[in-house]
Amino acid sequence: LYAPPPHQVLLTLYGLFQSGEILPHLQATFTAALLGLFWGVLLGGSLGLLAAFSPLFADMLEPIMLLLNAIPRVILAPLFVIWLGIGLASKVALSLVLVSVLLFFAVYGGVRNVDPRLVERVETLGGGRLWLLKEVYLPSLAAWVLSSLKVAVGSAFTGSVVGQFVAAIRGLATP
Numbered sequence: 001l002y003a004p005p006p007h008q009v010l011l012t013l014y015g016l017f018q019s020g021e022i023l024p025h026l027q028a029t030f031t032a033a034l035l036g037l038f039w040g041v042l043l044g045g046s047l048g049l050l051a052a053f054s055p056l057f058a059d060m061l062e063p064i065m066l067l068l069n070a071i072p073r074v075i076l077a078p079l080f081v082i083w084l085g086i087g088l089a090s091k092v093a094l095s096l097v098l099v100s101v102l103l104f105f106a107v108y109g110g111v112r113n114v115d116p117r118l119v120e121r122v123e124t125l126g127g128g129r130l131w132l133l134k135e136v137y138l139p140s141l142a143a144w145v146l147s148s149l150k151v152a153v154g155s156a157f158t159g160s161v162v163g164q165f166v167a168a169i170r171g172l173a174t175p
Contacts, residue, residue, distance in 0.1 A: 018141055021161070028170035029160050032088055036095020037156035044100035045145070048107025074158070077166040086167040095159030099152045103145065110144030120166050 003009075016022040047065075051058040076097060080090040122132055159172060164171035 005150040008105075022172075023174050024170050026095065026172065028088070028091075029157070029164065031173045032091035032160040032163065033156040035092045036159055037099055037153060039092070040096040040099025040156065041103050041149070041152065044057075044103025045107050047100070048078070048104040049111065051104070052108050052111035058108075062108075065101055065104050067095065069105070073098050073101065074162050077159075077163050080163065081125055086169060088159045090166075091160045091163035091168070091171070094163045095156040098155040098159040102148050102152050104154060106144045106148035107141060108117070115141045 004012075013022075047061055048058075052063045073094075077090070077094050080093045082092040084093055118136055119132060123134055127135065160171070161173045164173035168174045
């Protein structure tokens with residue numbers, strides 16, 4: 001009653017791909033999502049490592065990240081549109097925030113949950129900080145980060161599409 005039948009939707013979608021009309025919108029959505037994913041992984045991972053190895057930064061960053069994690073991050077979309085405009089930057093920023101909070105907690109939790117006995121054994125055998133990072137912390141983080149990446153990819157696309165719902169010129173969710 002409120003939506004067209006599925007075959008009509010498929011025909012319309014086929015027509016959009018055949019004419020090439022949808023390609024700039026796909027490009028805009030994918031570009032914003034992938035840029036937000038890339039920079040969010042770098043920022044969240046870096047901040048997570050920094051907080052895990054420095055109690056001073058942990059005391060500063062953990063409350064901010066807990067606050068960002070507690071609020072629905074999607075409500076930041078109108079703020080980013082006001083601050084950065086309706087172009088690509090606001091969509092990338094929203095995706096970046098969604099992804100970086102996820103990765104921060106994955107990396108921070110991954111380093112914090114490394115078995116201290118393993119660290120002691122490596123230090124006893126003469127391993128320094130670089131050796132600990134390479135042989136203990138990074139392998140431990142692999143499972144945490146890879147499991148978070150599944151969610152992070154979806155969050156990056158969510159940020160891109162929600163940003164386009166709010167205001168955009170191009171994208172799959174343009175008004």
